[in-house]
Amino acid sequence: MLAQADVVVRPRIIMAETEVEALTTLALQMEPAAPLAADMLLAEIDRAEVRPDADMPDHVVRMRSTVRFEDDANGMARSVLLVYPKEADIAAGKISVLSLVGAGLIGLSVGQTIRWPDRDGHERLLRILKVEPPAPPLF
Structure with a gap:
């Protein structure tokens, strides 16, 4: 049985209805x-507060948001665009929501942190520093 101190409490997250x-x-x-990434993303979806797209705050990480976050594994901040797998291009700063980091970022708000595993199974602390909402459609 886990002691209360051993239980990791994940921060509250919000997701847009159509994205869910x-x-x-x-x-x-x-x-x-x-x-692993698919199961972790499904778990995040299950625990998310789901809102209509029009009610999504700008400071919440959504698909096609630009996110500046800090990773305690190296202490560095980086900015990425969160995209669907077919659009992913690490060299261009586009990470897939089906990567471990991408699945950990979706739904978080500026100032929130989450403990999240990397590909090697080590826990990392990700902290959201800034979110630029997705651009509105051009049509």
């Missing part, structure tokens, strides 16, 4: 190829 639908479908489709 798309991300759930994506995670279920990708589960055979990326089981």
Whole structure:
């Protein structure tokens, strides 16, 4: 049995209704190829407060948000654009929501931190420093 101090409390997260639908479908489709990231994303979706898209605050990480975060593994801050897997390009600063870091960032707000595993199974502390909301559609 875990002692209360051993239980990791994850911060409250908010997700947009249409993104929840798309991300759930994506995670279920990708589960055979990326089981850890898909399962972690599904767990985040399950615990999220789901809001209509129009009610999403600008300071919350969404799909196509630009996120500046700090990673305690190296103490460095970096900015990334959170995208769907087909758009991912690490060299261009575009990370997939189905990467471990991407699944950990979705739904967080400026100032929040989360303990999240990396590919090697080590826990990292990710802290959200800034969020630029997704650009509105051009049509």
